[in-house]
Amino acid sequence: TLRASIAISCAPILFHDAAHDIAIDARKVAFETLADWLAPEGLAPDPVAVAPGDPFNIIYSSGTTGTPKGIVQPHSMRWAHISRAALGFGDAVTMVVTPLYSNTTLVSFIPTLAWGGTIVLMGKFDAADFVRLAEKHRATHVMLVPVQYQRIMALPDFDAHDLTSFRFKTCTSAPFPAALKADVLARWPGYLVEYYGMTEGGGTTALVCNAHPAKLHTVGVPVDGHDIRMIDEEGREVPRGETGEVVGRSSAMMSGYHGRAQATSEAEWFDAKGSRYIRHGDLGRFDEDGFLILMDRKKDLIISGGFNVYPSDLEAILIAHPQVRDCSVVGVPSEAWGETPIGFYVGEGDPQQILAWFNAQVGKTQRLSALERIDELPRNAIGKILKRELRDRYLAQ
Known part of the structure; x- marks a missing residue:
């Protein structure tokens, strides 16, 4: 995947460490010899005129559903x-504890560098090492993904660490359970803000958890200058409060997918005035206070049997079992129902007993056909x- 992404991007130079010295048709510069590559000290670069729409970087999507796509982000973004x-x-x-090639990282990494702050870069995330380094360096800001918050808060000695220097903790990239948000609020000083958005841009919402403890089941409200709407299967906007596919528009939007015009077109939606929006690929709705509730991807x-079954609803119930530490629900083909939900969990206990417990909690159309540990x-x-x-x-079994 790395070799394919480099080839598609047409990058003429590859900067790499010793572990990533791969054979490609491009000039390679090892980090270990970076000093030899740099221009002499004091030499100024030639002036370059940069327009807001000019490409700043290409970030490759996480590839959770297939081949990663190169997302061209302009300087304006x-x-x-x-x-x-x-x-x-x-x-x-x-604190930087997520990969540097991820937009999740760059939204805090780049502003810190631009404004003259300090970066503490971890080579590999480990919950115990994180709290130790954060305490040592008196960290003030961090962007973490939900599973990292989960592992940090589960540390037996978490409360023994002095993390009072933190002012601004953020989270994005994956569903952030309300119970976990509440735990962070109760035990970790500083603001906690969940962002919902895409590397492609579009619309962004923010939930300031400290200010809205009753809205932890949501991802917040659109930030200033961001327009978020819901559309149906035919691309028609649905009334406020109804469920639909999330589309968003703002000044922070990708130019497109590098070299993939068709994929770019499929990711766009235009309103009646011709304004361009980015399809988020999520199903959601606004509540009565304008907070966005996400249903699922x-x-x-x-x-299943003509009924919509949202995996996130089932996961929220399954994770409540005392022997389940982590879980996921997916749909698989079914001759009887078209599709049927099955579950996977990390934890203890007998899967059949937990399955029986789960199916007793839900409606007939939501029952899991199987559960694996x-x-x-x-x-x-x-x-x-x-x-x-x-x-x-599951299908390979």
Whole structure:
């Protein structure tokens, strides 16, 4: 996948460490010899005129459903992130614990560098090492994905660490359970903000958890200048409060997928005025106060016997079992129902007993056909569960 992404991007230079010295048709510069590659000190680069729409970087999607796509982000999109001086990046000590190639990382990494803050970069995330380093460096900012929050809060000695220096903790990239948000609020000082959005841009919502403890089941409200709407299967906007596919528009949107015009077109939606929106691929609705509630990924929706079954609803019930530490639900083909939900969990106990307990909690159309215990759920580098691997695992049996 790495070799394919490099080839598609047409990048003329590959910067790499010793572990990633791969054979490709491009100039390679090892980090260990970076000093030899750099221009002499004091030499100024030639001036270059940069327009807001010019490409800043290409980020490759997480590839949870197939081949990663190169997302071209313009300078205007990055400048929108850098402009957030009010978040205190000028004197920030920002912990970076997610991959540098991820947009999840860059939305805090780049503003910290731009405003002159300090970066504490972990080579590999480990919950115990994180709290130790955060305490040592008096960290103020961090962006974590939900599974990292989960592992940190589960540390037996978490409460023994002094983390009072934290001012701004954020989360994105995957569903953030309300109970976990509440635990972070109760035991970890500083603001906790959940962002919902896409690497492709579009619309972004923010939930300031400290200010809205009764809305932890939502992902917040659209941030200023962001327009989020819901559309149906035919691309028609649905009334406020009804469930539909999330589409969003803002100044922070990708130019398109690099070299993939058809994929770019499929990711766009235009309103009656011709304004361009990005399809988020999620199903959601606004509540009566304008907070966005996400139902599920559109591609993960299970249609069983003609009924819509949302995996996230089932996962919220399954995780409540005292012997279940982590879980996921996927749909698989069924001769009787078209599709049927099956579950996977990490934890203890007899799967058949937990399955019986679960099916007694839900309606007939939501019952799991099977439940398997596994050692660990497959995830990508930023914590998203790879549901296709679970589905393939089940079908291969």
